[in-house]
Amino acid sequence: MHDFSYHTPATLAEAIALMQADPANSCYLAGGTDLYLALEHGAAPAGVVIDLKGVAGLEGIVALPEGGWRIGALTRMADIEHHAELQRDYPSLCAAAEVVGGPPIRNRATLGGNLCNASPAADTSTPLLALGTTVAVSDGEQERTLPLAELWRGPRQTTLAPSAVLTAIMLPPPAPRSGNAFQRLTRSAMDIAVVNAAVCLALDEAGRVASLRVALGSVAPVVVLVEGLESALAGKPVDEAACEQVRSRAQTAARPIGDVRASAAYRAEMAGTLAMRALQDAAAMAGGGS
Numbered sequence: 001m002h003d004f005s006y007h008t009p010a011t012l013a014e015a016i017a018l019m020q021a022d023p024a025n026s027c028y029l030a031g032g033t034d035l036y037l038a039l040e041h042g043a044a045p046a047g048v049v050i051d052l053k054g055v056a057g058l059e060g061i062v063a064l065p066e067g068g069w070r071i072g073a074l075t076r077m078a079d080i081e082h083h084a085e086l087q088r089d090y091p092s093l094c095a096a097a098e099v100v101g102g103p104p105i106r107n108r109a110t111l112g113g114n115l116c117n118a119s120p121a122a123d124t125s126t127p128l129l130a131l132g133t134t135v136a137v138s139d140g141e142q143e144r145t146l147p148l149a150e151l152w153r154g155p156r157q158t159t160l161a162p163s164a165v166l167t168a169i170m171l172p173p174p175a176p177r178s179g180n181a182f183q184r185l186t187r188s189a190m191d192i193a194v195v196n197a198a199v200c201l202a203l204d205e206a207g208r209v210a211s212l213r214v215a216l217g218s219v220a221p222v223v224v225l226v227e228g229l230e231s232a233l234a235g236k237p238v239d240e241a242a243c244e245q246v247r248s249r250a251q252t253a254a255r256p257i258g259d260v261r262a263s264a265a266y267r268a269e270m271a272g273t274l275a276m277r278a279l280q281d282a283a284a285m286a287g288g289g290s
C-alpha cells in the first residue's frame, strides 16, 4: 500500500473542504473494509484519506416523526442487525446486514459504505431497493434526497460528485399488511453473494396484492428492480400462479455474467428461485397467501 496522509475531520464541512482541495487524489473512508483493499490494489485514489467516522451526525438509527427511519450512513452493520424495531419492520434489511462478512467485519462495515462501494453483490443494496428507500447526500451546503436506484451508475461507480457525502438512508414506514424478505445464495459463509433477492409486498384488505417490489443483486451491473410485476399481480392473491410469475419474470430480468462463483445461466435460474422464496416469506409476514 502507498503512503497516504490521513485526516479525521469533525464536521461535514471540514471533510468536504479536504476533499475539494484535491479530489482526484483523495477518498473518503468509512469502515475501510472495502477501501483498504482498494488502496492496496491501486483501485482507489491513494494520496489523501479522509476518515468520516469522527464527523458529527453521520451515525445512528432514528425514528422519523412521519414514520419510517433515518439511518446515518456511518451506522455499522452490527448495529442494524441487532436493532429490535428494524428487525420487526424491516427483517429483509436486518437479514442482509447479518450476513455481511463475519462479526469483525460487521463491527466495522457501514451501511453507507456498502451502498457507496456500488458493488452489484452488496447485500444491503437489494432489500433497500425493494423497500423503496431514499438516500440523503450532502455537498456541504445543502442536503438533497434521491431514490436509491439513482445512486449507482455501474459496478463500483456512483453518481455522486467526488466531494459529495452520503449522509443517511431513509426507510419509508411499512404499509399496513405488508411484509419484506431477503434471500441469498453463496458458495460459503464468508463469500459474497452468487445471487441475492429481496421482496417488499403489501396486501389490500382482501389479502390481494396492493404493491410489490422485487429486487435482485449480483445479476446485472447494478442491483435492479424486476419491472412490471406490480401491474401484473395487482389485485391478485399470492398463490402458486403469482409465485410462478415472480420466479419467471425475475429469471428473465436477470442479466448476469458468469464467473468463478457461478455460470450466468445458474445465476439467472437462482434469481428466479430466490425471488419466489422471498415472495413467500414476505407474504407470510404480511399475513396472506403462500
Ligand SMILES: Cc1cc2nc3c(=O)[nH]c(=O)nc-3n(C[C@H](O)[C@H](O)[C@H](O)COP(=O)(O)OP(=O)(O)OC[C@H]3O[C@@H](n4cnc5c(N)ncnc54)[C@H](O)[C@@H]3O)c2cc1C
Pocket (backbone or CB within 6 Å): 027, 028, 029, 030, 031, 032, 033, 034, 035, 036, 052, 073, 074, 099, 100, 101, 102, 105, 108, 109, 110, 111, 112, 113, 114, 115, 116, 117, 121, 122, 123, 124, 164, 165, 166, 167, 190, 191, 192, 193
Ligand atoms: C472479509 C470480507 C467479507 C465481506 N463480505 C461481504 C458480504 O458478505 N456482503 C457484502 O455486501 N459486502 C461484504 N464485504 C464488503 C464490505 O464489508 C461492505 O461493502 C461494507 O459495507 C463497506 O462499508 P465500509 O464502511 O467498510 O466502507 P469503506 O470501505 O470505508 O468505503 C467503501 C467505499 O465507499 C465510499 N464511502 C464510504 N462511505 C461513504 C459516504 N458516507 N459517502 C460517500 N462515500 C462513501 C468510500 O470512499 C469507498 O469508495 C466484505 C468485505 C470483507 C473484507
